[in-house]
Amino acid sequence: MDSVLSNKKAICIFVIPTLIVFCVIVFLPIFMSAYYSTLDWDGIGKGTFIGIDNYIKLFSDDVFLKSILNSFLFAFASIFIQLSISLVLALILANGVKGEKLYRTIYFIPVIISTIVIGQLWTKIYNADYGLLNALLKSIGLENLAYDWLGKENTALVCSFIPTLWQYVGYHMLIMYSGAKSISDEIYEAAEIDGSSKINTAFKITIPLLKPILKVCLIFSLIGSLKVFDLIYVLTNGGPLHATEVPSTLMYSSVFNSYQYGYGSAMAVFIIIECLVFTIILDKVFKTE
């Protein structure tokens, strides 16, 4: 048996093609990005080596700093607003209500739909002249509140968060719901015998036991917010006047619109490091507690 399972040739056939694809497409580009980020290069000919100049420029670039701030605000909203809604819904559904399965299925629908569709749909909802939102305001007599939601600097950022929050509530809800469902019934029975109210049980038993799951949700929404691209690209492409700019949209336009290959790569490297650092920090925080 062992000789069959340690067949070297078979192992090579099983592993090597995958490893090659994976290394060339996933790992190699990281090193290439790191290298490009040290170049002054417009993509034509050879770049000039300029060391860490791109990074120095990055941190004195107001637009880039603003884009980081925006992604942090995004993360903040995801964690506090989206995850709270998800948690409330998950706790209610896991407690057993009529139509539990139906609600679970409905809440999850936006998760599976392409961000581009969601983005297009919400640009129509926000449309200044004939969008659903303004039509709604008009129909309840608040037409003076009608607004160019995505076109104006002061509302564009908040309005570009809402569709993502809306889209992923169902996802986090389902993760938390599955976690809550896997908690043993005996614990709940004991709590009930002790006369603990449902809300009390949720705070004292369910939420503490959900900690590992909450950690996953927290990491997902934080990292997801730091890398957000699709939705912003479709809704505003960073505008108006960089009001909704996030690091990835800025990276994209630096590379593919203004051909700053080196500078854009520095942003890409920043995004990788940022995501890694936050994952490690969150992991540590949850371990020590």
Next chain:
Amino acid sequence: MNNLIKGKMAKFFIQLFLILYAIIQIYPLIWMVLFSLKDNNEIYGGNVAGLPNPPKWENYTNAITQASVLKYFFNSAFVTGVTIIAVIILASMTAYAISRMKWKLSNATMIAFLLGMMVPVHAALLPLFIILKNINLYNTYLSLIIPYTAFGLPMAIILFSSFMKGIPRELEESAAIDGCSIYRIFSVIVIPLIRPAIATVAIFTYLASWNELMFAITFISKDQLKTITVGIMSMVGTYVTEWGPIGAGLVIATLPTVIIYVLLSEQVQKSLVAGAVKG
């Protein structure tokens, strides 16, 4: 008695809240279907939220004939289909070697794939663009299939390995005693046993590649090869003011996903949660 009324009230308000939230989640999509059946006259004439009157089915024929939504649709279907097959084949073989076979570097290989999961696609965008151009794969189906496959591998390998760990050793042992080769054990015994995991991986890969945008807008510029996500983006450019055909395009892009979801909602939900929890 008082408690009973209180309990009923609480139940009523909980149901009300759940229903309202369900409307918030679902209404925008229903509205999308409604506006895909209207023309601009109707929308600009004040019928933004109401039912289309009459429904303009020609929006769909326009989207399909003039805006070549059908072509984009088939491009997406092809790229997604090949990606799913490639991910399943490569990931199941590698997961088998990692989780069941005996070799020194199996742990290290697993760690490499785990690390790979944390790499944001942004990091690979420009280098891949340059690599693909250099090997003349830019503007081909492969320029999407290969990256989608590569980025889909880590999750698939993790899911397959954790599933394979549950297969009893005895099955492989008795097959080996009967003189089965490792390839036969893998293809005839293991593959049929991991069917549920294959479904999970297929769904996961489907959603990721059908919906992908960043690589799709960067690696394909030929209209002939555009996937549905990019196709719709370019439709928006040409039909800036025409809501109907754009709405029809959005509905057509969403339809397969919704059909899969309606048929397999339990499995789809499980797949995405498995991805989160195992990852």
